[in-house]
Amino acid sequence: MPSLSYLVARLLQIIPTFLLVMVFIFLLVRLLPGDPAIAMAEAKATDAQLEQIRQNLGLDQPLPVQFLVFVKNTLTGDLGRSIMLKAPVSEIILARLPTTIFLALYSVALAIILAGPLAFLAASRVNSPVDVAIRSIFQVGLSMPVFYIGLLLLTVLAAQLRWFPVGGYGKTFLANLYHLILPALSVALYTSAIILRNLRASLIEVLDADYVQFARAKGLSPRIIMTRHVLRNALVSTVTLLGLSIGNLMSGTLVTETVFAIPGVGRLMLEAIFARDYPLIQGLTLTFAVLVSVVFLLTDVVQSWLDPRLRQS
Amino acid sequence: MATRRKSIVLDVKHLRTEFGTRERPLVAVDDVSFQVGQGEILGLVGESGSGKSITLRSILGIVRPRGRVAGEIRWNGQDLVSLSEKQLRRIRGREIAMIFQEPMSSLNPLLPVGLQISENLVAHTDLDAKARKARAIELLELVGIPAARNRLDDFPHEFSGGMRQRVMIAIALASNPKLLLADEPTTALDVTIQDQILRLIQQLSRDLGMAVILVTHDMGVVAETCDRVAVMYGGRLCEIGQTADVIADARHPYSLGLLRSIPRDVAPRTPLYSIPGAPPALNALPPGCAFSARCPVAGAECPEVRPGLQSIGGLRQVACHHLGDAQAHFRPREAAQ
Amino acid sequence: MSAISQSHSQTAGRLAAFLARAFARPSFVVGIAILGLSLALALFPQVFAPYDPLAFDLQAMQQGPSLAHPFGTDNFGRDVLSRVIWAYRVDMQMAFFATIFALLIGLTVGAFVGYYGGIADVIFGRCVDAIITFPFLVLVIAIVAVLGPGLVNMYVAITAVNWVYYARLTRAEIMAQKANDYAAAGRVLGYSDRRIIFRHLLPNAISPIIVYWMTDMALAILLGSSLGYLGLGAQPPAAEWGVLIAEGRNFLMTAWWMSLMPGIAIVLTGLGFSLVGDALADLLRPKGR
Numbered sequence: 001m002p003s004l005s006y007l008v009a010r011l012l013q014i015i016p017t018f019l020l021v022m023v024f025i026f027l028l029v030r031l032l033p034g035d036p037a038i039a040m041a042e043a044k045a046t047d048a049q050l051e052q053i054r055q056n057l058g059l060d061q062p063l064p065v066q067f068l069v070f071v072k073n074t075l076t077g078d079l080g081r082s083i084m085l086k087a088p089v090s091e092i093i094l095a096r097l098p099t100t101i102f103l104a105l106y107s108v109a110l111a112i113i114l115a116g117p118l119a120f121l122a123a124s125r126v127n128s129p130v131d132v133a134i135r136s137i138f139q140v141g142l143s144m145p146v147f148y149i150g151l152l153l154l155t156v157l158a159a160q161l162r163w164f165p166v167g168g169y170g171k172t173f174l175a176n177l178y179h180l181i182l183p184a185l186s187v188a189l190y191t192s193a194i195i196l197r198n199l200r201a202s203l204i205e206v207l208d209a210d211y212v213q214f215a216r217a218k219g220l221s222p223r224i225i226m227t228r229h230v231l232r233n234a235l236v237s238t239v240t241l242l243g244l245s246i247g248n249l250m251s252g253t254l255v256t257e258t259v260f261a262i263p264g265v266g267r268l269m270l271e272a273i274f275a276r277d278y279p280l281i282q283g284l285t286l287t288f289a290v291l292v293s294v295v296f297l298l299t300d301v302v303q304s305w306l307d308p309r310l311r312q313s
Numbered sequence: 314m315a316t317r318r319k320s321i322v323l324d325v326k327h328l329r330t331e332f333g334t335r336e337r338p339l340v341a342v343d344d345v346s347f348q349v350g351q352g353e354i355l356g357l358v359g360e361s362g363s364g365k366s367i368t369l370r371s372i373l374g375i376v377r378p379r380g381r382v383a384g385e386i387r388w389n390g391q392d393l394v395s396l397s398e399k400q401l402r403r404i405r406g407r408e409i410a411m412i413f414q415e416p417m418s419s420l421n422p423l424l425p426v427g428l429q430i431s432e433n434l435v436a437h438t439d440l441d442a443k444a445r446k447a448r449a450i451e452l453l454e455l456v457g458i459p460a461a462r463n464r465l466d467d468f469p470h471e472f473s474g475g476m477r478q479r480v481m482i483a484i485a486l487a488s489n490p491k492l493l494l495a496d497e498p499t500t501a502l503d504v505t506i507q508d509q510i511l512r513l514i515q516q517l518s519r520d521l522g523m524a525v526i527l528v529t530h531d532m533g534v535v536a537e538t539c540d541r542v543a544v545m546y547g548g549r550l551c552e553i554g555q556t557a558d559v560i561a562d563a564r565h566p567y568s569l570g571l572l573r574s575i576p577r578d579v580a581p582r583t584p585l586y587s588i589p590g591a592p593p594a595l596n597a598l599p600p601g602c603a604f605s606a607r608c609p610v611a612g613a614e615c616p617e618v619r620p621g622l623q624s625i626g627g628l629r630q631v632a633c634h635h636l637g638d639a640q641a642h643f644r645p646r647e648a649a650q
Numbered sequence: 651m652s653a654i655s656q657s658h659s660q661t662a663g664r665l666a667a668f669l670a671r672a673f674a675r676p677s678f679v680v681g682i683a684i685l686g687l688s689l690a691l692a693l694f695p696q697v698f699a700p701y702d703p704l705a706f707d708l709q710a711m712q713q714g715p716s717l718a719h720p721f722g723t724d725n726f727g728r729d730v731l732s733r734v735i736w737a738y739r740v741d742m743q744m745a746f747f748a749t750i751f752a753l754l755i756g757l758t759v760g761a762f763v764g765y766y767g768g769i770a771d772v773i774f775g776r777c778v779d780a781i782i783t784f785p786f787l788v789l790v791i792a793i794v795a796v797l798g799p800g801l802v803n804m805y806v807a808i809t810a811v812n813w814v815y816y817a818r819l820t821r822a823e824i825m826a827q828k829a830n831d832y833a834a835a836g837r838v839l840g841y842s843d844r845r846i847i848f849r850h851l852l853p854n855a856i857s858p859i860i861v862y863w864m865t866d867m868a869l870a871i872l873l874g875s876s877l878g879y880l881g882l883g884a885q886p887p888a889a890e891w892g893v894l895i896a897e898g899r900n901f902l903m904t905a906w907w908m909s910l911m912p913g914i915a916i917v918l919t920g921l922g923f924s925l926v927g928d929a930l931a932d933l934l935r936p937k938g939r
Contacts, residue, residue: 016776017776017779017780020776020777020779020780021780021784024780028792028796139921139924139925140917140921142920142924143868143872143916143917143918143920143921143924144872144913144916144917144920145872145875145876145879145892145913145916146876147875147876147879147880147892147895148875148895148913148916148917151895151899151902151909151910151913152910152913154902155902155906155909155910208377209418210413210415210418210419211418211419211420211421211422213375213377213413213419214411214412214413214419214420214481214484215421215432216375216405217373217375217405217406217410217411217413218405218406218410218432218433218436218484218485219401219402219403219404219405219406219407219433219436219437220402220406220432220433220436221402221436224432224436228421228424228432229421229424232423233421233422233423236423246785247782247784247785247786247787247788248785248786249785250785250787250788251785251786251787251788254785254787254788254791255787255876255879255880258880269788269791270791270880272795273791273792273794273795273882274881276795281792281795285784285788285792288784288785288788289784292784292785306423307422307423308422308423308425308468308470309422309468309470
C-alpha cells in the first residue's frame with residue numbers, strides 16, 4: 001500500500017492546479033461584456049435583487065477580494081442560484097450527479113468487459129487473422145463519434161428491434177442497468193477501443209517477458225501465471241490510460257445524455273449554456289474539474305498500489 | 314558411455330527441437346545426446362545461437378516460440394518428451410528447476426520476493442503459510458542473503474544484481490530439485506559477482522546432491538565450475554568429456570579454436586586469436602558438419618556427411634571426420650608458444 | 651553551388667525512397683485514397699453531387715435509399731447524398747482550421763519553453779496541468795458558452811484548448827534535440843537562438859508533430875461534428891455532418907437514413923486521417939529509438 005506521506009504529497013500537488021482552475025472559472029464569467037450582476041441574475045430581477053447579488057459576489061470590491069469571496073463561497077457550498085431552474089445550484093447539481101456518475105461507471109465496466117477478453121485473444125495470437133480483425137473493428141470504432149454510435153444503437157436496437165427502451169431512467173438499480181445500457185454502450189465503445197489498443201500492446205510485451213518464462217519454469221498453473229503475473233503487469237499502463245481518458249469519458253457522457261435524454265449533469269451543462277445560466281455554468285464547470293481531479297488522484301493511488309517501483313516519491 | 318561412479322539422473326537421447334514450417338524447419342537443436350550424473354555439474358558451452366539455451370528449455374518443455382521437440386529425455390523413469398503439459402508442470406520447479414540470465418527481468422517487479430518463493434512452495438508442497446515463510450527465510454539464508462527475515466517483503470528492485478540472482482536461485486531451490494538448469498546465470502553480472510554466484514552454485518550442488526547443467530559461452534566459467542563439459546555448435550554437439558581432459562586436450566577443431574581464443578600466458582600486444590567467420594544461420598545449415606565452413610581442417614566430405622559422436626576413450630566423445638588433422642593444425646602452434 | 655544542388659537531389663532521392671516505402675503499406679494507401687477522395691469532394695462538390703443540396707422536392711419527401719437517391723431524401727425532399735457531399739467542404743475545413751492554429755501556436759510556445767526552460771517551463775507546466783484537468787469537450791463547450799455558438803467561435807474554443815497538446819509534444823522533442831551535438835555546434839558557431847531553434851532543431855523534431863496532427867485532424871472531425879450536432883458549432887442551414895444528423899434526429903423512426911448516412915462520411919474521413927497518421931508513425935519512427 002502506498003504510504004500516507006505519498007497520499008498527502010499527491011493531495012498537496014493538486015492544490016496549485018485547483019487554484020488555477022478556480023481562477024479560470026472566476027474569470028470566465030467576468031470576461032463577459034456587461035454587468036456581471038445582470039448576467040448572474042434572473043431576467044426580471046429587481047434593483048434590490050441586483051444589489052443583493054452585487055453584495056454577495058462582492059462586486060464593489062477589488063478583483064482579488066472578489067476572488068477570495070468566490071473561493072470562500074465555493075468552499076462553503078454556496079454556488080449561487082440557477083437562473084433557469086430557480087433553485088440553488090448546489091442542490092441541482094447534487095440531484096443529477098449520481099445519474100451521470102452511474103452512467104460513467106457503467107460505461108467503464110462495459111468497456112472493460114468488451115475490451116478485456118478481446119485484448120487477450122488478440123495478444124495471444126499476434127498478427128493472426130483474428131488479431132487483425134479485432135484491431136480493424138476497433139480502429140473503425142475509434143473513428144465513430146459517440147453521438148453517432150448512440151444514434152445507431154438507438155435506431156437499430158431500440159427503434160427497429162425494440163430490444164431496449166428508447167430513453168428514460170428507471171427506479172431501481174436493475175431497472176437502471178436495463179434503461180441505461182444503450183447510452184452506456186455508446187460511450188463504452190469508444191473507450192473500449194482505446195483500452196484494447198493499449199492492453200493488447202501491454203499483454204504482448206508481458207506475455208513475452210522473462211518473468212513469465214520463469215514462472216512457467218517454476219511449474220505454476222496457467223491460471224496463476226495469468227492472474228498474478230501477466231494480468232497485473234499488463235494492467236499497470238492500462239490503468240494509467242484509463243485514468244487519463246476520464247476526460248474523454250466525461251465528454252462522451254455529456255453527448256450521450258443529450259442523445260438519450262438522460263437527466264444528468266452533462267445534459268444540464270448544455271441546457272445551461274443555451275440558457276446563458278452563468279451560475280449554473282460556473283458550478284458545473286467546477287464540478288467537472290473536481291470529478292476529474294478525484295479520478296486522477298485515484299488513478300495515481302491504484303497505480304502505485306499495483307507497481308511498488310512507483311512508491312518512492 | 315555411462316559416467317562411472319555416479320548414477321545417471323538425466324539421459325537425453327537424440328533431442329531435436331525445430332521451429333517454423335515442417336517443410337523448411339529451423340532446427341535449433343539437432344540430434345543432441347548426453348547424460349548427467351547425480352550431483353554432477355555439466356557445462357554446455359558454445360557461441361550465441363548454438364542452441365544451448367533451447368536445449369535447456371526443451372528439457373523442461375518451455376520452448377518459445379512454439380517449437381517441436383522430438384527425441385527422448387529420460388528423467389526419473391519417465392520420458393519428458395512424451396509427458397503432457399500438466400504432467401510436466403509437476404516436474405518443473407520441483408524435480409527440475411531453471412534459472413535465467415537476467416535477474417532483473419526474470420523476477421516479477423510487482424511482487425515481493427517472499428511471495429515469489431512461496432508460489433513455488435504452494436504449487437509443489439503441502440506446507441502451510443507459517444512453514445512456507447520459514448522455508449523462504451531458510452532458502453534466502455542458504456543463498457547468502459543477509460538479514461533474510463527482513464527481506465521477504467522486499468521487491469526485486471530493492472536488491473542489487475548479484476543479490477537478485479541469488480534470490481532467483483533461492484526460488485529455484487524451493488522444492489529441492491534434483492537438477493538445476495542454469496541458463497547463463499552469470500553473464501549479466503559483474504566479474505567479481507560472477508565468481509561468487511558460481512561458487513554458490515558449486516557449493517549448493519555439493520551440499521544438496523543436486524546436478525547442474527550450466528549453459529555459458531565462457532570457457533573460463535566452465536574450467537572453474539564444471540565437472541564435465543559439452544561443446545555445441547550450430548545446434549549440434551561437437552565434443553563432450555571431463556572438463557580437465559577437454560581443456561587440456563581438446564580434439565574437435567571448434568573446441569580447439571575456442572580454447573585458443575582464451576589468452577593464456579601470452580606476451581603483451583600479441584594479436585589475439587579468434588575463429589574466423591560467423592555463426593551460421595540455423596535455417597541454412599549444411600547437411601554435413603555445421604562447422605565445416607569455418608573449419609581450418611575441413612575436407613571435401615565435411616559439408617556433406619554428418620560426423621557422428623564417436624567415443625575416443627576416457628569418457629570422451631567427439632564428432633569430427635578429421636581428428637588427426639585438427640591435432641596437427643592446432644598442436645604444433647601451441648607447442649611453439 | 652554544386653553542393654547545394656547535390657543536397658537538393660539528395661533530398662529528392664530520400665523523398666522518393668520514403669514515398670516508395672509509404673505506398674508499400676496497405677494502410678497508408680487506403681488512408682491516402684480516402685483523403686484524396688475527401689479532398690476532391692470538398693473542393694469540387696458540384697462535380698460529384700447528383701442534385702442541388704438546397705433544392706426542395708416536395709414530391710419526394712422522406713424516401714428511403716434508392717437508385718435515384720442512394721442516401722434517401724430528407725423531410726424537405728432534399729437529396730441526402732448531395733447534402734453529405736456538400737458538407738465535405740465544411741467538415742474538411744473544420745479538420746484543418748481546428749488544428750492548424752493550435753499546431754502553430756503550440757509549436758512556437760513549445761519550442762521556446764523547451765529551449766529556454768527555466769521559470770517559463772514551470773509556469774507552462776502548471777498551465778498544462780490545469781488545462782488537461784478538464785475534459786476537452788467540456789472546456790470547449792465552456793468557452794463556446796462565453797463566446798456564443800458558431801463555426802469561428804468553435805475554432806477559437808478548440809484552438810484555445812488544443813494548443814497545449816502540441817506545445818507539450820514540441821517541448822519534449824526540442825528538449826531531446828537540444829541535447830544533440832549539432833545544436834551545440836550551432837551555438838559554438840555563434841548562431842542566434844532563434845536560428846538554431848527554427849532552422850535546425852524544429853525540422854528534426856517535426857515528424858512526431860506531423861503524425862500527431864494527422865490523428866488530431868481525425869479527432870477534430872469527431873469533435874466538430876459532435877458540436878455541430880449539439881448546435882454549438884456550425885449552425886443550420888449550413889451543411890455539416892453533425893448538423894445533418896441533428897436534423898434527422900426527430901425522424902429516426904421514419905427516416906433513419908437522414909441521420910445515419912452522414913455518419914458514414916464522418917467515420918470514413920476520420921478513418922482516412924487515422925490510417926495515414928498510424929502509417930506515418932511507423933514510417934517516421936527513427937530507427938533504433
